[in-house]
Structures are given as structure tokens and as C-alpha cells.
Amino acid sequence: MKLTSKHFECIKEDNSEEENNRQWEKSKIVFDEFKKYLSSKNYKNELVERQLGYSSYFMMNYFFVYNDELSVLASNDITIRTFLGNWYIRKSWSPNFKEMKEILSALFDFFEFICQNEFITTTQFEKIKQVCKDKDWFEQRLKTYKTADGSGFKKWIDEYNYDW
DSSP, X not given: OOOOGGGGBOOOSXXXXXXXXXXHHHHHHHHHHHXXXXXXXXXXXXXXXXXXXXXXXXXXXXXXXXXXXXXXXXXXXXXXXXXXXXXXXXXXXXXXXXXXXXXXXXHHHHHHHHHHTTSSOHHHHHHHHHHHHOHHHHHHHHHHHHHOOTHHHHHHHHTXXXXX
């Protein structure tokens, strides 16, 4: 099956298990093609699986559930900052910087794949690439989350307008 922009679209009807299963089926071709792309870069199987895991985590657990956009192709630098610099930190059992760097690496590969297949513009990818390289910012976000209290915590949350 040929990869099309429709494979990147969200199903947002009722947030049911059936809907989630339909979303996985629809997105499977994206992940299958992304796996081929990663393998063509001569990544070892372990790295391919890690990149797939983190990319699908972004798409299936964050983007399709919490983001207001109807297609992953609408992602931009703010999407990545909101996901990893806010949602991930607050939703993970034990957020850590090592894993954040691995997620940034996976997102870089994922959006590079999307760009090379001409589903997003080079300009869009360049902005995402810059965010993925901004590891110091993510490390600082994690540190400030762990030390924020009271109004500082509210300010931390509000920085990316995260809805509770």
C-alpha cells in the first residue's frame, strides 16, 4: 500500500478502544514505511525498534489524543516543545533526561522521514530539527519542573498553555 497524507490523520470521534484500534490500523502503514526508512539508514534492529517505539508513543499517546490538530503533518516546533517539554514530563512515571534525548532523536528521524517523502515542507522540518537539537532547553524544563512549586509551577504549566 502506498503511503498517503491520509495515513497521518487523526480519528477523533469517541475516544473508545475501537477508535484506538482503527487509528492503529490506519497508522500501521506509516510505521511500516518508517521502519523501512530506518533500516535503509543501516540502523541496528535495537535502534530501529526504539525509534519506532518513541515515534508511535508521540503519535498514538500524545498527538492523536491530546493535540487539537487533525493530522500529524500539522506538527511544528511548538508541538514538539509542548509534547516533550510539558506533557511527557508531567505524564511519565519518572521522566528523565536520557529518555528525553532518545525521544528527540526518534522525532528527528520521524520528521526527517516525513519530509523526505514530501509530506511536510523543508522549512517545517528545519524548525522541528532545531527543536530536536535544543537538548539544553529540555533538560532545563525537566529541572525546573522538579523544583517548581506554587505560582512557579503554574507558570511552568502555562508556558505552553497546557490544558489540564
